[in-house]
Amino acid sequence: MTTTAPPRPAAAPQPPARPSAGARAWGLWLRWWRRLTAMRTAIVLLFLLALASIPGSLLPQRSLNQNAVRQYYADHPSLAPVLDRLWAFDVFGSPWFAAVYLLLFVSLVGCVVPRLAEHVRALRAAPPPAPRRLLRLPDSGELATPLPAPAALDVVEEELRVRRYRVVRRSGRDGSADPAGSSGMELSAEKGRLKETGNLLFHLSLLALLLGLAGGKLWGYEGSILVTEGRGFCNAFQQYDTHSSGALVDSEDLTPLCVDLVDFQATYEEDLTAASFTADITYGGPDDEGVPTTIGVNDPLRLDGDRVYVTGHGYAPRFTVTLPDGTAFTDVSAPFLPDDQATLASQGALKLPDLGAGAEDQLALEGFFAPTGLMQGGVLTSIDPRPLNPQVAILAYEGYLGLDSGLPQSVYSLDASQIERGRLTEVGGANLSVGETLTLPDGTAVTFTGVDQFAALQFSHDPGQVWVLTAAISLLTGLLALLLVRRERVFARAAPSPGGGTVLSVGSLTRGGGESATSFAELTGRLRAALDERSPTPSAPSPGGATPEPEVPPRDR
Template sequence: MTTTAPPRPAAPATPPSPPSPGRRVLARLLRWWRQLTAMRTALVLLFLLAVAAIPGSLLPQRSLSQNSVNRYFQDNPTLAEWLDRFYLFDVFSSPWFAAIYLLLFISLIGCVVPRAIEHGRTLFTPPPTAPRHLHRLPEHAELPTTLPGTGALDVVEEELRVRRFRVVRREGRSGPEVSAEKGYLRETGNVLFHLSLLALLLGLAGGKMWGYEGSILVTEGQGFCNSFQQYDTYSSGPLVDSSGLSPLCVDLDDFQAQYEDDLTASSYTADISYQLDGGDPVGTTIGVNDPLRIDGERVYVTGHGYSPEFSLTLPDGTSFTDLSAPFLPADQGTLASQGVLKVPDLGAGSTDQLAIEGFFAPTGVTQGAGILTSVDPRPLDPQVAIVVYTGYLGLDSGLPQSVYSLDQTQIDRGLLTEQASGNLAVGESLTLPDGTVVTFSGYQEFAALQLSHDPGQLWVLAASIAVLLGLVGMLLVRRERVFARVGPAPDGGGTVLSIGSLTRGSADTGPRFTALTDDVRAALAARAPAPPGAAPTAHEEAPPS
């Protein structure tokens, strides 16, 4: 008796060991890198960068005009506070804008560099072999000819070389064939476009890192030197050394403003003289779109206004003349301006300080209740409305304060006391209770000047031109491939030339392919041998009789 043991159960399959934590982290990082360097991601980031720049165009920016930002805070205090929390008054230096900018930069590098390497290899790679079924290409034709196969391919090769195709002739799987390709400049333009865009971002980033700009109000007869301490407002990149600024000094000799009939400004011109590194003064004229360009610096005229002039006569006969300060325009249409003149030193023996807070009207008109207003930006009838204070200005308290306005806390604490107020025309005076006489003696014009240094400017210009050239190549050049193959005719007499074409980036391929086949057909007919017994053509000579 034989007993058969039951089969042993199969051993359970050993489960694959899970990947190590390091490998899992590496796989996740590689997946994120592929997503970041995808062209779709680059396009999304480019769109986000354009959208993020919109607030910088709609809202005033501190880097361009601190006064406009201050005015926005005065007009919309609650909204401005919330907008400032999201850096909407410093859009182009905000962390979220820099994050988009940096991600776009990395994405473009990951997209463009491998593509440029691949295109470089393609330039030295012959055209691909012809597909087996040429009749499946978008454009194809079959041309019968009596020429042998090599002769027919010679005709096709000549016609393609005339059209500047790169031609390769080889023995294919289905017989002798010709492969031709042109339009490499299309992909070259594509690579140039993206590399130039990358260079453009680099130039802009370099300008932000090593560039700086400062703004200052300069009254006629005064000037400034290129030093951060002298500017009203300035901004500089993190790699700028304040001790390495160019030694440029500028003096404002004269300023002229021209107006249209509707009182809108048509031009601002400033006659200036400048010195570079202690050299001789050089005179020139600059305008809004005609800045001074020297030693990598640009000096622009960005606006103008008025500086009222006052004279003080103290009770003991001491006088101070030609005291002036820029008044900032509150109304750009009429240049009605507000400001303050601070006099911290009234001479020996005086402990009080004096301030003249006022409103300047280039063409003044007094309305009801003695309210002064301006109706014209031109100085046809200059007047001022002033309030004179005496006391302690707090200039040496160590606390920052604006040179264009009084510290309201000094007034609220009683450290500054109002002494008198009134409206004055040129030459009129206001007498204070202690006998001090304040006289409105005239005005001078000031120019708002901005000095900018951007080392990436030429780089950005060259990159922008390259972007346009690359875009032209992408739009105008077509990538075309033409394949030809010969085979015997079905009836055994002659050869059939099969031609197919494949074009990328164009919809009007039919006319060009038709022109190519017509020329090939005509060349084949011209080279075909004449049939036996055919009459001689007109240009052939008749044999002698």
């Protein structure tokens, strides 16, 4: 007796295995990477970078002018702290600006590098085979010729090579190359690959431009100072009136350079507008003999990566202060900052903390200087920027200036808080011309002895200048190639005609740079003429070798 085993139950279908947490994280990262490196994302980030730069142009920046930031606080006491918390006064050093800048850089790298590798492979590759349905191309047509197929393709190849096309002959639909080059039935040609090269050059130059700007900000520095004739400065942060430096700049990295202002000349047009500012200076190392040169507004001193610019000028009135005991301080001066650029009417202060024996015996002069002074209604004004009639209106203060209080104060004005507290007391005032004297109640004599000119000089060190210039030129070159070069492909296929000869199918694809139909019509016209020129004459020679005389109409006999 045989027994049959019961059938086994069918196995239940197993659910698909879930990807591991690591695979899911990798897939998510890859998806975000593709979004970040898309060209659309790079364009959006570039727009955001331009948008983020707007507050840096509209609001004062601490790195450029701290006094303007303090004035903005005084003018907008409630709004300024809110803007400050948003880094509005230090836009280009803010975390959010750096984040947009870094994302743009990563996006461009991830977008351009793969395209660069692909373009290198495309440059080495042959033009693609002709499409199967060649006559469906936007620009296509047929040319009939009595020439055999190889000879017809020879004509097309010669014409295209004259036009600087890269030409490849192939043996029909299989796309294999024909090394002999004479029996092929297809032809592919292309030119204009510089268009894609220009596109990549544009984006690579943009990357280089971003790197140059970032490097200049990280390793660059600049400082501004007002220098009176006969004086100078050395490249040290503690000597500048205002200065800014990159995050990677150390004081030991500063270029050892000293500049002395020998003479300053300002010339004006007939309508008193400035024509030129030139400064005669000497420059060199701290222990070197100065080298003389002349610089101007658009003609700075250029050294290796360093520039010294003239950014403005003004006047520094000179005074001689004689104490009651006969001690004289001769030709002490301080720059007065212009309030009116048209007439160079200026305001300033001269602080003399060393005149007395104690801190409460200090002297200060604050006033108004007019290069060409004129009294109008009892008020001194200036009518000309040239020093034709220098006059100064001064107020003298005695007391404590607060220079050793540890609190910062401007060197071009007095500390108003010391006057409000009564620690500085007004002791006299007068309008003085050159040679006139103001005598204070304690017998101190203040004489206005003349005026010197000062130049506003700026020292700039930017190691990325050459890099940025090269990148900008390269960027424009790539942009011109991108806009002006046309990418063209031409295909031709020769097939036997039912009535004898060859039917030549020609098609073209063109991207950018003009009307493709006009270019294709010109090409087919040249091909038609070349084919007709190579074609045999319609009359064949007779069997005896003689050519029959052509018939002439009766009226021409």
